Amino acid sequence: MFAYLTTFALLAAACFLPSEAEFLYDVSCQGESNELRCPEGEVIRLEDVNYGPPTPAICGARDQRVGHYSSGCLNHLTGIVFAIVCNEWEYCRIPGKHPLMLPCEENYFLEVAYSCHKLSKSSKTVTTCVGDTAKLTCDEGYIWIDRTNYGRLDTNTCTEEPENVTWCINDVKSQLDELCGGKSECEVPLNEGDFKPAVECGPPPYYLRVRYSCKL
Template sequence: MIVQKLSGITVTLLLLLCQHACANYKAKHLLVCEGTSVYLNCDLGFIHVLDANYGRTDPNKCSEGKTSNELSNVHCFQETSLRTMTVRCNGRKSCTLSAVNSVFSDPCSWTYKYLNLSYECRPLKQIIICEDSRSVITCDNSDVISIHHANYGRRDFVTCPYRRAMSECYFTQTTSMRSRCNEKKSCDLDASNWVFSDPCYRVHKYLEVTYSCV
């Protein structure tokens, strides 16, 4: 009886823990019409964009007040939508982005578009290093580093504040950081133009890295 009771308690606790973890991994779906903004947010973990398209694949979505000519093209895809979203939003706690041609470019002229995307919140570690500074990331026990996302530039105006910070600068370094750090126990990080080159002259930058120990 005692064993059965303890087993029941264990199962209940495991179910509760699973529900909490699954909630963090559950994909969130968003759809915003052209000319408006989308807001991604993770109370726990960091943003990982799964899919995105800026265009039109349905004649009924975002259709109010629009003419038939603006809605008739349902084969409108912007192939770079996912990359745009990942570069700007992956590895952040929150991210606001406008669904406009100036951000995604126009995949189909005269068509009224919308941004359709999905993302999840992943439990990762993060380190931010201001320009001309150094740090190191390490993993304990037998775990090794796995880089999720890296950017050397500026994705907001509050991190590493400086008088030359009033400009955004997206310069993804995910592939570079993976080659430097993946499968290592520790990895030295140097946030400098000498390492990454200067993606935005006269902007005070920072190296932003999200990673896990696996």
């Protein structure tokens, strides 16, 4: 699994290499969540993760690069996992104060550097709540599944009350490839239990998010 994560991260990094001046930053303190957000039509590319002791000035400027950091405690897989979960989505919420991130620190800021890059014009995103039907269509060409998640990455999709647990991931690309890949149109009824959330999920409701493109 770790080898897969590392390969994925390296391939992703090779596709888009912005300068540091183009990076965006989100700094969380005292167990806050990090929120990464790109403009409509653009998606996240995680660039770096750093931490250090918090100060009022640091914690009061969430979108500013800190520039001086601690070392030796950040789990070496943290950045890779963040990239696997957040890359290629417009928005991603990273839960605050997870023991696997910084196992030897209790009080810290966490700085996430990321960039935004444009999707292709043929790219489409479909979000489907449990009980509804995902509809994928191509006026020309055939469906190519780019990215999927079944679970929850934000607080307010498919729910009347805000959800606190947003680190809920399950890549179901292989299932969607089998159901829809190569077709010009495809409908996927989404029933509870069709896909099982894989990582750190709270109770339902969940949703399915699919990004696909039309290949000629």
